[in-house]
Structures are given as structure tokens and as C-alpha cells.
Amino acid sequence: MTMLIPPGKYIDATSDFGFKRLFGCEPNKPLLIAFLNDIFIGKHKIKDVVFLKNEHQGEDKNTAKVILDISCVDDQGNYFLVELQCTDQKFFKDRCLYYSSRFISDLAPKGGVDLWKYELPPLYVIAVMDRFSFEDNLPGQYIRRVSLMDNETGKEFYNKLGFIYIQLAAFDKAEDDLKTDLEQWLFVIKHLSKFVDIPRFVKRPIFKIAEVAALTKEERMLYETSLKDKWDRQNQLDFAVETAVEKAVEKERDKAAMEIKEALSRVEQERQRAEQAEAAAKEQILATARNFKNMNISLADIAKATGLSIEDIERL
Numbered sequence: 001m002t003m004l005i006p007p008g009k010y011i012d013a014t015s016d017f018g019f020k021r022l023f024g025c026e027p028n029k030p031l032l033i034a035f036l037n038d039i040f041i042g043k044h045k046i047k048d049v050v051f052l053k054n055e056h057q058g059e060d061k062n063t064a065k066v067i068l069d070i071s072c073v074d075d076q077g078n079y080f081l082v083e084l085q086c087t088d089q090k091f092f093k094d095r096c097l098y099y100s101s102r103f104i105s106d107l108a109p110k111g112g113v114d115l116w117k118y119e120l121p122p123l124y125v126i127a128v129m130d131r132f133s134f135e136d137n138l139p140g141q142y143i144r145r146v147s148l149m150d151n152e153t154g155k156e157f158y159n160k161l162g163f164i165y166i167q168l169a170a171f172d173k174a175e176d177d178l179k180t181d182l183e184q185w186l187f188v189i190k191h192l193s194k195f196v197d198i199p200r201f202v203k204r205p206i207f208k209i210a211e212v213a214a215l216t217k218e219e220r221m222l223y224e225t226s227l228k229d230k231w232d233r234q235n236q237l238d239f240a241v242e243t244a245v246e247k248a249v250e251k252e253r254d255k256a257a258m259e260i261k262e263a264l265s266r267v268e269q270e271r272q273r274a275e276q277a278e279a280a281a282k283e284q285i286l287a288t289a290r291n292f293k294n295m296n297i298s299l300a301d302i303a304k305a306t307g308l309s310i311e312d313i314e315r316l
């Protein structure tokens with residue numbers, strides 16, 4: 001069988017598999033803790049996290065379920081939802097708000113509601129955006145920290161809900177220009193699959209974890225599927241944009257503008273189908289884990305083969 005993995009020593013950290021391998025499994029939890037601490041720059045000093053379930057069912061059959069990339073809670077009761085988004089989405093900000101709302105809803109007690117005082121724990125949504133960024137960034141801005149503000153005073157109104165958008169497409173610093181630990185993280189995440197030598201600033205064992213040669217046969221298959229999904233989505237977007245631009249040159253401005261709108265609509269439909277396919281792939285991983293569990297395979301081996309946390313497997 002022809003291998004899809006391109007030449008290189010290390011996995012693509014901006015693929016679904018690669019991102020979760022680095023930050024979303026129990027053995028590599030210290031990497032996630034370090035990454036979160038560098039994102040919050042002292043606001044939170046996280047010593048430990050517990051991975052939570054990533055799938056949240058709708059309230060009924062007509063409500064869409066939410067499948068998160070990484071969700072966890074730290075030792076101080078702060079909750080974190082970490083998402084990798086590889087392609088642009090028209091209502092991406094709305095999606096982040098919806099995910100946070102559904103997660104908050106699941107935190108509410110299901111019994112004794114009359115005794116509940118509506119006190120909520122802090123929740124932070126961290127979106128790592130690959131290949132696209134917000135158009136209204138300030139020059140050189142690659143991270144947006146968003147919270148509920150008082151428009152009259154300009155001060156923070158509510159400090160227990162935050163959205164952090166990390167835009168890799170807007171992060172263009174060279175290795176010699178990196179000044180902070182967070183910048184070093186983003187440099188590694190963005191360029192990991194292209195590295196030949198380990199950058200001199202790296203002190204954590206991330207590269208041993210990220211070696212393609214260290215993947216098992218099952219992990220390699222999952223990685224290939226993840227890469228193919230990523231490439232397919234990007235090729236669809238690139239082709240749609242290129243086609244629209246070519247037609248815009250050949251035809252009148254108003255007519256070309258309409259065709260661009262239609263092309264982008266098709267891209268949105270393809271993106272939705274791709275998301276459905278990604279959700280189906282995640283469902284397949286869960287089904288595989290269930291089968292392995294029924295075969296009395298150890299939880300550690302199942303976690304290694306599927307990329308799921310032991311806690312998620314125990315809930316199956």
C-alpha cells in the first residue's frame with residue numbers, strides 16, 4: 001500500500017491525530033499543562049489536569065451533539081476546551097460560543113436544581129487556527145484574548161468565560177525572533193513536520209513523542225487518515241478559490257462576484273460534509289475502542305492504538 005505520510009521525521013501537529021497525540025492523551029499530559037501555562041502567562045498556574053469526555057450528546061434527537069478535540073479541568077477547577085480548526089468557517093465564532101454554551105449546560109446539576117445558585121466554574125475556549133486568521137487583526141497580531149467587557153468602562157465585566165484564538169497563519173516569526181515560551185510552542189506546532197533537526201530552544205521531550213517512526217501500525221493508519229482528511233479539505237478550498245478567481249478575471253465584475261459567492265457556498269457544503277466525515281471517523285474510533293474493550297485488551301493498549309484517554313475508554 002502506498003503510504004500517505006510525506007518525507008520527514010515528525011508528525012504534522014496541525015492534523016487532528018498529531019494535535020491530539022501531543023496534547024490530548026494521558027502520557028503527554030505534561031505537554032498540555034506546559035502549553036496552557038504559557039498561554040495564560042501566569043494568570044493560572046496549572047499543576048495538573050484531568051481529561052474529560054469529548055462527546056456531548058444533544059438534549060434530544062433534534063439537537064446536534066458536540067465532539068470536542070480536548071476538554072479538561074485543572075487542579076483549581078478551571079475548565080479548558082482546546083480546539084484545532086484547520087479551515088475557515090463562516091460562523092466560527094458562533095461555533096465556539098455554541099460549544100462553550102453546551103459544555104456549561106452539561107455542568108449544571110441534573111438534580112436538586114432548586115438548591116443550585118447558578119454558580120459556574122471558569123471556562124476557557126482555546127482555538128488553534130491553522131491556515132486562516134481574522135481580517136481585523138492588528139499588525140503582527142496572532143493571538144486574540146476575548147472576554148465579556150463593559151462597553152462603558154472598557155473593563156472586564158465577567159472573568160469566568162474566555163475565548164483565546166491562536167492564529168498560526170498570522171504567526172510568521174523566524175526561529176531567531178522567538179522571545180517567549182508561547183512563541184516557541186507555536187513555532188513548533190506550525191513547523192513540526194518540516195523539521196530536520198531539533199531547534200536549540202526545545203527542552204521538552206516533544207520530538208521523541210512526535211517521531212513518525214515511533215508510531216505503531218494502528219497509529220500510522222489513524223495518522224494517514226487524519227492527514228488525508230486535512231489535505232482533502234484544504235484542496236477543496238484551494239480549488240474553489242482558484243476557480244472563482246479565474247472566472248472573475250474573464251467575466252464582468254458583478255457576474256464574477258455572484259459566481260464567487262456560489263463557489264464559497266459549495267465550499268461551505270463540502271466543509272459540512274467533511275465535518276460529518278470527521279465525526280464519523282471519530283465514531284469509528286470509539287467503536288474500535290469498544291470492540292477492543294470487549295476483547296479484554298488492556299486499557300493502556302487501547303489508548304495507545306486509538307488516541308483516546310483511558311478515562312474516555314472507561315466510559316464506553
